[in-house]
Amino acid sequence: MPFFACLTLHPAFKISLSFFHPAMSSSSLSPAPMDPNERRLLALEEIDNAKFGWYHIRAVAIAGIGFFTDAYDIFAINVVSVCLGYVYYRDVTHKATLPSHLDEALKVGTSAGAVFGQLFFGWLSDRYGRRKIYGFELIIIIFATVATALSGGGPAFHAVGAIIFWRLLLGIGIGGDYPQSAIITSEFASTRHRGRMMAAVFSMQGLGIVAGAIVFLISVLGFKHSIKADELLYPFPTSGAAGNVGLPSVDKIWRLVIGIGAIPAVIALYFRLTIPETPRYTIDIEKNIEAGKKTTRDFLNGIGHADTEAVTLEDHVDEIPSASTRDFFRHFMQWKHGKVLLGTAFSWFFLDIAFYGLGLNNSIVLQAIGYAGQHDVYLNLRNIAVGNIILNLVGSLPGYWVSVAFIDTIGRKPIQIGGFAILTTLFLVLGCAYWPLHDQESKAGFIALFVMAQFFFNFGPNTTTFVVPGEVFPTRYRSTAHGISAASGKTGAIMAQVIFSPLANRGGKNQWLNHILQIFAAFMFLGFLSSFLIPETNGKTLEELSGENQRRFIPMERQADSPASSGSIAQLVDLPKVS
Template identity: 50%
Template sequence: MPDYDDDMLPPPATPLQDRTNGGNNAFHNFFNDFSHISDPNLRRRLALSEIDKVPFGAYHVRAVLVAGVGFFLDSYDIFAINLVTALLGVVFWGDPNPQNGFSGNNGYLPDPVNQAFKASTSAGIVIGMVVFGWLADGFGRRRMYGVELGIIILATLCCCLISSSPAMGSTGLLIFWRIIMGIGIGGDYPLSSVITSEFSPTRWRGAMVAAVFSMQGLGQLVAAIVALITTVAFKESFIGAANESKCGYECRLAADRAWRIIIGVGAVPACIALYYRITIPETPRYTFDIEHDVEKADADIKAYVASKSKGSFDVVHQVRTKRIAGRHLNVPRASWSDLVAFFRIWANFKMLLGTTLSWFFLDLAFYGLGLNNTVVLQAIGYGTGDTLYKKLHNQAVGMIILTCAGSLPGYWTAIFTIDTFGRKPLQVIGFFLLTILFCILGFAYKSLTRGALLALYIIGQFLFNAGPNTTTFIVPGECFPTRYRSTGHGISAAMGKIGAIIAQCISIPLVRKGSAEDCKGAECSPNLHRLLQLFALFMLFGTLVSLLIPETKGMTLEELSGEPRTSYNAGCNGSISLGSPKLRAWNPFHGGQPAGFSYPRSRPGHFSKHRKSDRVGIMTSPELMAETSRLRRPRFWRRHRKAKSSNGTNEIALSTRSSGTTDDDIFPAGAPVPAPMSPPQPPPSWGAGWGRIDRGGPPPLLNSVQLQDVGSLLTK
């Protein structure tokens, strides 16, 4: 027997037992794993095109829910701290004099402690975003997805169980566990965005990721509802206290129980989400591009469509294919040198600069207001009350009003418009409108009525969530290549949370500067208009840096990664962009449409709406395709392409199986040969794939028609 050549591409895989025959890529057959294709690059691209072109279905809803439930918890934990600060002050700072570890401050949370509670979570989030973003690119998205959620659950439960003592104060314990919680929350940002992006079809990718992010608004709403229900449940204990300093033993006991309930409820949906996090399959793009495992990636696609956690494949064939085909995949491998080389290119570094700075300036204003909603509610009359019960009740109701009136409509507006208008227009226009809005709020603050102030604040929340707050989360999960996608998103998000920390450090001291110690309501925030003016400047900077980000609408993740436009990824396997990259228009018949449609002709640097070429599909005979191509080709075009094709082509042709390969070549001597999982099947006929004609050179003959992507039939 001839010796086995390690450089030989692997032969077609043994058909799996549950392989469905008779399908093709123009009319989707989701269980077709393309095992008859031996070229790993073609097999990768066609397999990924199944994800890019698949119609919206139940498995997409499952992916959104799995990612969204975790993000719901993240938002719940972040914003619940706004609603429990008053209760924490009553419990741990209720006595006028320190006693048994309880620092006396007449029931009010000291400003430094208030800032530390909120900034500690943001500090942990920064760590989690960078660390888990890097780990997800190195060890897999699925594995890290369960780890970070487990950290959130543990930290949430520990926060509910802390208590003060003479040996250790409650402040240090709460800050510590809030940092740990933040690490888990930070890991969920890049993972939720990247996993959803890599599982989404091109047409609905923006809407799906935006739907995941919209769970942030739902988390805010549920946190306010839980706080309202808890407050009403302990009404009899709270209503007798005029304010925090008048809260007696029964009132303090009710407050201690209430804040633990509000924080602890967030762990309930997390426990449910944990099961689904650990049962989703690994993203096929990670398996293809980072693990270079062709067989497992095919199985992951099948498992995803079938809503299963793992796919079935021949382990022996998987090991052999990974060893041989992995070297032939035209996908760069991640390394420090490759990372430096990638971001040394200005176009790539510009993307990172745009995503990081835009998120940074956004969170300076968004979290500066979001984490201090109680201050805004006091200024507009929803944060005060005659009794402690009225104060807590009004704060919860005010949060519900702001969320339902501004945040949730903004999130859902982004979901319905982001795949139509694009990410970049929504972000740039959103920043610009917020600049105008904050200028009005800041410079006309003292002349505005409470109703006008509330209306403008709600409009601001709508613009935040319909524009930059959503787009800054989506774009980093799309524009970077697979090997650095999670890391790039983590770095971008971490810069945003650094902005949130800075906002916390400057907002409360600036707002309350010059206020009296016994102030009430709006009197405690005499400089709120100064803060709003500063936010207007941040929004202007956000508008400018948003010009650096790319437009990702309608392009596959492979196109956004900068892969060369070959015959099988030139915008026809899931991309809904037409023509040159500079002229991207939505095509409702993107991807695997039936044969016979007219498709715009595109060339590098040239685009014409009036020049059409017939889309030749799987039902067209090779003879007719060759004859049609010969009759329609202009003479000058043939002469131009003849010289060009003589030097080679960038298209990756289909590799054929060597007729001399036997089982002895595949398995070493003495090794058991596994039995086939199903009876041998004949090789696929013409109707099993897409047709491809090699352009250039002599007129095409029958043998020049190869099994390939239909996109190569389009004249470049």
């Protein structure tokens, strides 16, 4: 046996090999440290491959309750705007209808606030962390919702003006919920179930819309006798001198409907404030692999707030790319990355022109098909509520849940492209055949096509435009880019309200609605084209989808060949060659 091997193996010789050569310390014989890139991928692999469990359901529920509240508050304005007409504009001039400029301001205010909230909270979440920011948007929503329900007016400030202000603030909170809920869900999800989890969060929007209509219907039914009594006590004015004669019972109804919207947000607040930081943010932004591994284990074990401070100093990897304005533009100026952001932003923009153009004006569509507009206040409010429930239960809600069922099977891109193609066709038919369908006594054809459009909005681009931006960008810009995409969508919603809604009444009430539907068909076709810029994300990890080389994600300094890097004892001792 070689002499040096004997020295290392015989128990009597507990001597350091550094006696023979300075490089031959005991530490030099230990295994070389694992490449940080490998350690990072192994840490992320644990959550990517996790089996679906109650901890995933908890994450979906925490994010989803917020979306339930968002949709409830956004779309409740459909029925609230009708109520405000009966309360503040029941006079000869306005005929119990909210003036069009105020109706637009109510609906645009929330979307305008959402644009700011999506951009600002998207950036904040990347800058300061998902956990540190998550929950503040709900605080804004709760405060603005309660303030809206308690709004009043005076000689210097009309009540509707106060409501518009609080709706603007509400929009900021709602906007902040979009990027944060999407990113937290995607970063906690396993690869296999990520699409289904994100779609389930977004599907809570459908439940929120239906819940708002149901609460309104129950309120109207509960105040039935009060409404009828008020109509007798406060008859509709017959002359302009009488001014506004509002109905107190209807005033109570809209305040009750809005106020109830704060309840689910209050329930969700505690859980959002105690949710742990996502492993990906801990590893890629806080640059701490060991803390990320601990966060993963704590999440999978059901521990709410992981204590990462204990390991903060152990395993920093400073070479991980950091977010900066310069790096942001460097990254997205590359066509392979920039085209994805363009695809997510423009497809969401084109979608929301039609989705919010119709969704925020369901009462107009219901009037056009004879399901609203009755002179009897109680019947009008009841039918608007029932009509909204029917349209959403039959069309919207099934579309959301079919997306949840098939998004990880069919894939995001086919659902989005197919949805846009079908919507283009449906809006063309609705627009071109509007008057023949409208003039039918039953209007069954129009209702059937409209319900189909609602279905394919949600089993289509309305779901996927939310899901895809939460998957395709690197961790350091994931929330910011999702916020940019979502803000593009809300810009489309504003455009729909400001430009297209007033056009519907050109030439008379709802006389131009057929042309609006044709214009929506053109935007759906543009959405179809822009969808080809996005990649298919099904079955791929977030790291694969980022488009960055994960094997060289952490750049390693080039090390010169050193004695410590060699495995040969003869080389370590630098023995002379035997000729």
